[in-house]
Amino acid sequence: MNRLKKYEFSADEIELADIAKALSHPARIKILKILSNKNVCMCGDIVELMPLAQATVSQHLKELKRVGLIQGEIEGPKVCYCLDNVKMEKAKESLMKMFKKVCC
Amino acid sequence: MNRLKKYEFSADEIELADIAKALSHPARIKILKILSNKNVCMCGDIVELMPLAQATVSQHLKELKRVGLIQGEIEGPKVCYCLDNVKMEKAKESLMKMFKKVCC
DNA sequence: ATCGTTCATCGTAAATATACGATAAGGAGG
DNA sequence: CCTCCTTATCGTATATTTACGATGAACGAT
Numbered sequence: 001m002n003r004l005k006k007y008e009f010s011a012d013e014i015e016l017a018d019i020a021k022a023l024s025h026p027a028r029i030k031i032l033k034i035l036s037n038k039n040v041c042m043c044g045d046i047v048e049l050m051p052l053a054q055a056t057v058s059q060h061l062k063e064l065k066r067v068g069l070i071q072g073e074i075e076g077p078k079v080c081y082c083l084d085n086v087k088m089e090k091a092k093e094s095l096m097k098m099f100k101k102v103c104c
Numbered sequence: 105m106n107r108l109k110k111y112e113f114s115a116d117e118i119e120l121a122d123i124a125k126a127l128s129h130p131a132r133i134k135i136l137k138i139l140s141n142k143n144v145c146m147c148g149d150i151v152e153l154m155p156l157a158q159a160t161v162s163q164h165l166k167e168l169k170r171v172g173l174i175q176g177e178i179e180g181p182k183v184c185y186c187l188d189n190v191k192m193e194k195a196k197e198s199l200m201k202m203f204k205k206v207c208c
Numbered sequence: 209a210t211c212g213t214t215c216a217t218c219g220t221a222a223a224t225a226t227a228c229g230a231t232a233a234g235g236a237g238g
Numbered sequence: 239c240c241t242c243c244t245t246a247t248c249g250t251a252t253a254t255t256t257a258c259g260a261t262g263a264a265c266g267a268t
Contacts (some may be wrong), residue, residue, distance in 0.1 A: 009131065010130075013137075017129050020126075020128040020133075022124075023124035023128075024122075024124040024128045025121050028121070029113075030113060030114075030117050036206040036207060042244090043244075043246095044243090053229080054244090054246095055245090058245065058246060061245095061246095063225095074235090077235045078235095078245080079246090083206065089207070096200075101137065103189050103193070104189065104192060147216095148214065157258050158215075158258090159218095162215065165216095180214090180265060182265090
């Protein structure tokens with residue numbers, strides 16, 4: 001954003017937009033799907049399933065962590081990522097509330 | 105995106121990410137809310153309720169139109185915007201499907 | 209026909225996002 | 239300690255987004 005105007009909006013609007021932003025790239029949708037297959041959680045395994053370089057996947061993981069949809073836990077030299085189901089539920093509820101208020 | 109990699113993902117992932125992108129700015133969330141108050145639909149009225157310049161609001165409206173969440177109908181010199189409830193419902197369902205598949 | 213109103217689009221500047229190679233940081237195992 | 243493996247971060251290039259003033263296009267009214 002050019003000159004930060006976000007403070008002109010309500011906290012709800014900003015929060016919801018932020019969640020949507022985290023979901024606004026197919027790579028991040030795919031990562032969430034991969035993590036929901038509880039068999040896979042190691043960062044390296046995720047990278048293998050993605051058509052992107054390791055550094056790029058790491059960036060997407062960081063964005064998902066930023067909004068709290070996933071967590072990363074260090075296991076020796078590896079990192080095990082998992083969904084934060086509480087946060088996911090909250091994100092779903094926020095989106096649903098908006099849709100209900102707005103139309104359906 | 106640097107080198108377009110989106111084709112590496114599934115149509116579902118791309119479509120969902122696209123919907124999320126449309127929702128990923130507080131201004132656009134606010135516009136949807138404003139339009140759900142059926143009293144307001146003229147572009148000018150929307151602009152007055154937004155903390156942004158007319159040109160910027162027009163850009164946000166265009167993005168919402170691009171994904172089909174709203175429609176614009178010319179009424180003389182003015183333009184009346186309204187939600188596309190069918191598309192909104194579809195967007196909600198797509199998001200819900202993802203959440204259900206992924207966690208909740 | 210001219211004028212004012214309304215809104216989209218153009219042009220542009222700055223911020224942010226996306227992507228990747230290279231490198232750093234940390235642990236495992238010799 | 240040294241090396242390998244794993245992952246985050248840095249540096250960087252490019253694309254996209256956001257924002258606004260200026261301009262253009264379309265219409266209604268005078």
